[in-house]
Amino acid sequence: MPAPLPAPAHLRTDRLLLRRWDPADPDDVDFLFDTYSRWDVQRFIGRVPRVMERRDEALARAEAWAAPPDGAPYGVWAATLASDGARLGSVLLKSIPASGPTEPLEPSGDVEVGWHLHPDAWGHGYATEGARAVLAAGFDACLDRVVAVTHPENLASQAVCRRLGMTALGLSDAYYNATCALFEIVRMSE
Numbered sequence: 001m002p003a004p005l006p007a008p009a010h011l012r013t014d015r016l017l018l019r020r021w022d023p024a025d026p027d028d029v030d031f032l033f034d035t036y037s038r039w040d041v042q043r044f045i046g047r048v049p050r051v052m053e054r055r056d057e058a059l060a061r062a063e064a065w066a067a068p069p070d071g072a073p074y075g076v077w078a079a080t081l082a083s084d085g086a087r088l089g090s091v092l093l094k095s096i097p098a099s100g101p102t103e104p105l106e107p108s109g110d111v112e113v114g115w116h117l118h119p120d121a122w123g124h125g126y127a128t129e130g131a132r133a134v135l136a137a138g139f140d141a142c143l144d145r146v147v148a149v150t151h152p153e154n155l156a157s158q159a160v161c162r163r164l165g166m167t168a169l170g171l172s173d174a175y176y177n178a179t180c181a182l183f184e185i186v187r188m189s190e
């Protein structure tokens with residue numbers, strides 16, 4: 001298999017511009033803090049969900065997300081409206097850790113797609129539109145299969161998976177030492 005290509009820094013869809021988060025932009029950091037300090041956003045994220053409590057956590061996240069790993073088609077993009085640049089949330093394509101006995105967890109070798117929108121941006125199809133673009137970029141960059149893990153009660157996220165054409169594989173303990181409703185999508189052969 002050819003080596004994967006790095007992910008593009010910018011992706012354009014009908015309504016969205018996906019771009020890198022910028023830790024030097026205070027509005028990016030404020031937006032991340034506003035988003036991840038909300039229980040509505042965090043309640044289904046992580047094995048032990050917790051809201052962000054300090055702005056410097058948002059800054060650290062922007063710094064980490066501004067620089068994706070070299071040579072991998074991964075990224076955490078800021079989803080923005082192409083028309084006016086309004087920030088909507090994050091769309092992710094990343095290596096997913098396997099369940100295991102030691103922290104930090106080891107990579108599973110699989111890749112996950114994810115979405116975290118500010119509540120003001122829910123209900124417009126933006127998560128699905130952004131995720132479709134990062135999946136296409138991942139498949140263009142030679143990925144064969146991408147998974148999504150959702151909290152079993154996160155019906156909104158599972159609906160995104162279905163809109164994307166992902167296949168429901170049922171409950172799984174394979175990742176994050178958590179029981180998740182697992183979805184997958186495979187690259188269509190040409």
Ligand SMILES: CC(C)(COP(=O)(O)OP(=O)(O)OC[C@H]1O[C@@H](n2cnc3c(N)ncnc32)[C@H](O)[C@@H]1OP(=O)(O)O)[C@@H](O)C(=O)NCCC(=O)NCCS
Binds near residue numbers: 041042115118129
């Ligand atoms: C999960 C999450 C991204 C889903 O957001 P969402 O806005 O419901 O998902 P989409 O972007 O696919 O939008 C679909 C909704 O927009 C509506 N919509 C409106 N205009 C639309 C358009 N032009 N195109 C498509 N859908 C449109 C759809 O009808 C649907 O609404 P419905 O669920 O009431 O029927 C959001 O709830 C979220 O960020 N939650 C917090 C973080 C989280 O849990 N992330 C997942 C972790 S696994």
